[in-house]
Every structure is written in structure tokens, then in C-alpha cells.
Amino acid sequence: MLLNLGHDLVLIYCHVIVGTSILYYVLDILVKTVAVIKSNKDTRYALDSIVTHDGMKLPCWALANLSSFRQKIGPDTYDQLDVIGIDEAQFFEDLYDFCCEAADRDGKTVIVAGLDGNYLRRSFGSVLDIIPLADSVMKLTARCELCGKRAFFTLRKTDETQTELIGGADVYMPVCRQHYVNGQVVIEATRSVLESQKLQCGSYT
Numbered sequence: 001m002l003l004n005l006g007h008d009l010v011l012i013y014c015h016v017i018v019g020t021s022i023l024y025y026v027l028d029i030l031v032k033t034v035a036v037i038k039s040n041k042d043t044r045y046a047l048d049s050i051v052t053h054d055g056m057k058l059p060c061w062a063l064a065n066l067s068s069f070r071q072k073i074g075p076d077t078y079d080q081l082d083v084i085g086i087d088e089a090q091f092f093e094d095l096y097d098f099c100c101e102a103a104d105r106d107g108k109t110v111i112v113a114g115l116d117g118n119y120l121r122r123s124f125g126s127v128l129d130i131i132p133l134a135d136s137v138m139k140l141t142a143r144c145e146l147c148g149k150r151a152f153f154t155l156r157k158t159d160e161t162q163t164e165l166i167g168g169a170d171v172y173m174p175v176c177r178q179h180y181v182n183g184q185v186v187i188e189a190t191r192s193v194l195e196s197q198k199l200q201c202g203s204y205t
């Protein structure tokens with residue numbers, strides 16, 4: 001049993017994309033009435049289901065914010081829910097208030113999965129803000145794609161710099177500390193070479 005049902009608010013977070021980790025926790029307690037919410041910003045997969053990287057599917061609600069959930073699902077259906085799973089929690093700005101109300105006031109078991117840090121290793125969204133609300137917190141890790149050690153960080157392979165760049169293995173890879181640092185050095189070096197080439201090209205015209 002991965003999850004003790006005595007928990008009211010569980011935060012599962014990781015720094016790297018390890019698949020839809022929440023799925024395994026929700027599957028484990030499907031004897032209860034469950035609804036899963038994910039952000040509608042992530043359109044890589046079908047919006048009416050969460051899909052793991054292995055291709056397993058669970059029906060879910062793709063929403064812009066959590067405060068609309070009760071209305072969308074209907075107040076009666078909401079009242080009957082035992083468990084609410086929130087996936088990709090870093091994309092929800094109203095995460096703290098929603099979790100607080102659902103767990104404290106409405107008596108739901110809330111299971112939250114998300115990234116604690118972005119590709120720059122800075123706090124991502126409100127995921128870390130809800131640690132004080134949670135009665136259980138788990139930090140998961142993946143394997144470094146380069147050496148197989150435990151991967152704590154995400155290396156962005158492209159040179160885009162916006163914080164919310166949604167992508168999978170084409171854009172990100174899980175890496176250990178050493179390969180994160182080495183990777184940043186390589187990315188910086190590549191960027192400065194490209195910059196200087198651009199300058200040289202510019203000077204010939």
C-alpha cells in the first residue's frame with residue numbers, strides 16, 4: 001500500500017518528470033470516489049484523460065484553475081467525492097486555497113503531484129507553498145539519462161528561456177547533480193559560440 005488512507009492532504013513532488021506519478025497513488029485507492037484534475041495548459045495528451053508515459057489512462061478534468069472545479073463537476077457530485085487528485089500542480093495559481101478548502105472544510109483526501117523546481121532549480125508555482133498544509137510529503141526522483149544515478153534535476157535541452165515551456169523527452173531530461181552542472185556549462189558554451197557566430201555573420205554584411 002503506497003498511501004495511508006488516514007492522510008487528508010498528500011503532496012507528491014519531484015524535480016524531474018517521472019511520468020504521472022499521481023496515477024499510481026490514485027489507482028491504489030480506487031475503491032473510493034475519485035476525481036483527477038490536471039492543467040489545461042498541458043495539451044500533449046488527450047484533455048479528458050491523464051496518460052502516463054507508459055500509455056495508461058485515467059479520466060480527468062482539464063481546467064485553467066482549481067476554483068472552477070466544484071461548479072464544473074457539479075456541487076452534488078463534488079460532495080460525493082472522497083479523493084481529489086491534482087496533477088501538474090505547478091500550473092495552478094490557486095493551489096493553496098483549493099487544497100485548504102477541500103481538505104479542511106470539505107473533508108476530501110487531496111493528493112497533489114507536481115514539480116518542486118523549474119529547469120533553473122527555482123521554486124515552480126505554488127507546489128512548495130502547500131508543504132505546510134500537507135500531512136505527508138514525498139519527494140520522488142528519476143534516473144539520470146546520462147549515468148543512471150538518481151536524478152534530482154531537469155535539464156532543458158533547448159535554448160528557450162520562458163519558465164512554462166511544456167514538453168516531454170524532446171525538451172527535458174532528468175539528470176543527476178553532476179550532469180546538471182556539466183549540462184549548464186555546455187549549454188552556456190554553445191550559446192556563446194552561436195552568439196559570436198551571429199556577430200561575425202553580421203560583420204560581413
Ligand SMILES: [Zn+2]
Nearest residue numbers: 144147176179
Ligand atoms: Zn548523471
